[in-house]
Amino acid sequence: MNKKRIFPGMTIVMVVSFLFLGFNSHSQEKWVAPLSADKIVNPLKGDVNAAANGQKLYKVLCVVCHGAKGKGDGVAGAGLTPKPTNLTSAEFQSQSDGAIFWKIQTGRAPMASYETSIPENKRWEIINYIRTLKK
Incomplete structure (x- = not known):
């Protein structure tokens, strides 16, 4: 084979691959719950026992x-x-409980949807625990 022909072809493939990987890793849009999620009310808000139960679930899941x-x-x-969200950040903590609930329920790659695998009340317990993680 002619090295002069292979080298430019390999170079083009490598450059395109790096560009794609670079843009792909940074191009994932910010994950925003729909406005309707803000209307979802946390039935366990302020429940200390729910937060304690949520901590146990958090440690497992x-x-x-x-x-x-x-x-x-x-x-x-x-x-x-993208990297997992920093749950202690002001940006994350500024979301409504309903928005966080929606994200846990719906999921987005690489995070799975937990709508069918975690019962609704357990998802609320996890959210109550997450609220204790504020900076």
Whole structure:
């Protein structure tokens, strides 16, 4: 084979691949719940027992990606794109409980939908715990 023909072809493939991977990793749009989610009311808001139960669930279901303190630094999250959300950030915490509920229920790659695998009241317990993670 002629090296002069292969090299330019490989270069083009590599450049296009790097451009695609670079744009792809940064081009995921910000995850915003629909406005209707803000109307979803947390039936367990302020319930200390719900937050304690939520902490137990968080340790089993969420810690692997979001980390022990909710900073998005869990061991399984390291290889994900986009990275898991920092649940302690002001930006995240400024969302309504309904918006967070909607995200947990709906999911978005790489985060799974938990609509059928976590009962509704347990999702609210997790949200009550997440609210305790504020910076």
